[in-house]
Amino acid sequence: AQKVTQAQTEISVVEKEDVTLDCVYETRDTTYYLFWYKQPPSGELVFLIRRNSFDEQNEISGRYSWNFQKSTSSFNFTITASQVVDSAVYFCALSAPFQGAQKLVFGQGTRLTINP
Amino acid sequence: DAMVIQNPRYQVTQFGKPVTLSCSQTLNHNVMYWYQQKSSQAPKLLFHYYDKDFNNEADTPDNFQSRRPNTSFCFLDIRSPGLGDAAMYLCATSKTRDPTSRDQYFGPGTRLLVL
Numbered sequence: 001a002q003k004v005t006q007a008q009t010e011i012s013v014v015e016k017e018d019v020t021l022d023c024v025y026e027t028r029d030t031t032y033y034l035f036w037y038k039q040p041p042s043g044e045l046v047f048l049i050r051r052n053s054f055d056e057q058n059e060i061s062g063r064y065s066w067n068f069q070k071s072t073s074s075f076n077f078t079i080t081a082s083q084v085v086d087s088a089v090y091f092c093a094l095s096a097p098f099q100g101a102q103k104l105v106f107g108q109g110t111r112l113t114i115n116p
Numbered sequence: 117d118a119m120v121i122q123n124p125r126y127q128v129t130q131f132g133k134p135v136t137l138s139c140s141q142t143l144n145h146n147v148m149y150w151y152q153q154k155s156s157q158a159p160k161l162l163f164h165y166y167d168k169d170f171n172n173e174a175d176t177p178d179n180f181q182s183r184r185p186n187t188s189f190c191f192l193d194i195r196s197p198g199l200g201d202a203a204m205y206l207c208a209t210s211k212t213r214d215p216t217s218r219d220q221y222f223g224p225g226t227r228l229l230v231l
Contacts, residue, residue, distance in 0.1 A: 037222075042224065043204055043206075043224055043225040043227070044222055044223070044224040044225060045159070045206065045208075045222040046222075047219060047220070047221070047222075050219055091158060091159070102147070102210050102219075102220060103161055103164070104159075104161065104220065106158035106159050106160075107158060108157065108158050109156075109157075109158055
């Protein structure tokens with residue numbers, strides 16, 4: 001069975017602080033994909049990143065960075081110099097390829113609040 | 117340019133009264149998904165279509181059904197909504213078998229309220 005755990009239910013920081021959102025996953029598949037999505041108050045899930053299981057290279061995109069470590073089954077997300085617009089619920093997800101489709105298993109989400 | 121469109125954004129129905137939520141896409145994607153997201157919870161996959169092939173999740177209640185009359189449209193039918201079915205319903209699409217093109221594009225969701 002696949003499982004994603006986001007232990008941090010809520011995080012609140014002051015603007016310009018760095019913040020890391022933790023994600024730990026479980027899977028028996030050797031090939032899998034990991035994702036982060038952002039869900040602002042409007043409700044739409046916004047895709048942030050996909051990482052496949054064979055690529056452990058860390059990635060940076062502007063103020064966002066991701067640290068993938070297979071040894072600890074973790075895929076953590078860091079926001080540098082946080083801004084109020086970063087306030088949202090963030091979901092980590094794991095995909096299980098299924099007959100051409102992609103079944104996403106989500107973690108419970110972390111509600112991030114950036115205070116001015 | 118909206119790519120995955122969900123109507124209506126808010127839907128109010130009565131306990132036991134059938135309701136249909138709609139989703140359309142302009143991406144010409146093969147796969148369409150329906151997720152249920154209850155308050156403060158993670159989205160949970162209900163079912164998906166790969167073209168015309170319907171795939172139901174094992175724990176999706178029988179009360180939930182879906183139709184996909186063509187590539188662009190997919191409907192979620194709730195036959196007899198209960199209070200516990202109040203949630204955000206998210207539609208998503210993805211392209212095809214190529215793993216790198218399986219990224220899901222989500223619509224804005226329909227928030228269902230059951231009175």
